Amino acid sequence: MIQLKDIVYTYPGQNTPLFRGLNLRITQSKKTAIIGQNGSGKSSLFLLIDGLHKVQQGKIYWKNEELKYNHKFLNQWRQRIGLAFQDPEQQLVAGTVIEDIAYGLANLQLPKAEFEQRLDDAIADFVLQELVNLPLHYLSLGQKRRVALAGVMALKPELLLLDEPTAYLDRRQTHNFMQELDRIHESGTTVVLATHDLDIAYQWADWFLVLHQGQLVMEGEAEAVFSQRELIEDLQLGLPTVWQVWQALPKHLCRSEYTSVPRTVSELNEKLSETLTQHLSQSRR
Ligand SMILES: Nc1ncnc2c1ncn2[C@@H]1O[C@H](COP(=O)(O)OP(=O)(O)OP(=O)(O)O)[C@@H](O)[C@H]1O
Numbered sequence: 001m002i003q004l005k006d007i008v009y010t011y012p013g014q015n016t017p018l019f020r021g022l023n024l025r026i027t028q029s030k031k032t033a034i035i036g037q038n039g040s041g042k043s044s045l046f047l048l049i050d051g052l053h054k055v056q057q058g059k060i061y062w063k064n065e066e067l068k069y070n071h072k073f074l075n076q077w078r079q080r081i082g083l084a085f086q087d088p089e090q091q092l093v094a095g096t097v098i099e100d101i102a103y104g105l106a107n108l109q110l111p112k113a114e115f116e117q118r119l120d121d122a123i124a125d126f127v128l129q130e131l132v133n134l135p136l137h138y139l140s141l142g143q144k145r146r147v148a149l150a151g152v153m154a155l156k157p158e159l160l161l162l163d164e165p166t167a168y169l170d171r172r173q174t175h176n177f178m179q180e181l182d183r184i185h186e187s188g189t190t191v192v193l194a195t196h197d198l199d200i201a202y203q204w205a206d207w208f209l210v211l212h213q214g215q216l217v218m219e220g221e222a223e224a225v226f227s228q229r230e231l232i233e234d235l236q237l238g239l240p241t242v243w244q245v246w247q248a249l250p251k252h253l254c255r256s257e258y259t260s261v262p263r264t265v266s267e268l269n270e271k272l273s274e275t276l277t278q279h280l281s282q283s284r285r
Helices: 044-047 071-080 098-108 112-125 141-153 173-186 198-204 224-225 229-234 241-248 265-284
Strands: 002-009 019-026 030-034 057-062 081-084 160-163 188-194 207-212 215-220
Touching: 002 044, 019 044, 019 215, 030 044, 030 198, 044 081, 044 160, 044 188, 081 141, 098 112, 098 141, 141 160, 141 173, 173 188, 173 198, 173 265, 188 198, 198 241, 207 224, 215 224, 224 265, 241 265
Parallel strands: 030 188, 030 207, 081 160, 160 188
Antiparallel strands: 002 019, 002 057, 207 215
């Protein structure tokens, strides 16, 4: 869906490039997580893909169509790609919640009924009913995050880039949000999230891209990536909690019984109690 070819990018005023010949692909319909330490380049990558930063060398493609940096082309490009910034304050532009969500939608010049339907859906999907008429500066950061996401989702992008989307959300909102992400994914939008939160990434993603100092150092499915123990340690990335618990269990007790590693705490519980029940009944015989 998106291909980056030999990308070189240096921030203005910096001597060393952040990206030095980066090659990377984002595949349609894959739930992709970009992980990496602070400063590894996750947000900058999104800003390049969205055309907000201009590459100095290399090319970015959307299904073989090369990104060009003129105003008209960028407008079309950004209708396909929705970007939710790490800092929601950077995204919100209007006075109140409803005005903010309506702002981006108004640019699409939709028929009135569709405009209103999308507005209502975005408000309901992100549980903003009680906040719609509040000025944005009355909101908490978590609430602003939900408004920013609602605004992006109302535009129905084909590709959705989410930068640290669960930062500022509490447990319940994070849970709701992850369910919402699955719904968005099932509706056909390709979702890519950049996060430090390995537990969230591990629970949700099918495909992982690991960035380190502006380089793509690993990519693959969860098991392929997280089983590279030495590299993960070198990168000081840490490991998802459920993965660590599973790896720490005695192999003869349960790990050998299943081909796939559990992704969530409830999957872990389920697999553990199933195996323990089996072992108990065998030892009674
Ligand atoms: N506007 C800027 N000017 C100069 N350097 C910048 C700018 N924005 C980011 N950088 C540098 O680029 C590098 C990558 O930053 P980026 O924000 O893309 O990383 P990140 O992986 O998203 O980090 P985090 O996880 O902390 O959000 C860092 O070294 C950062 O200092």
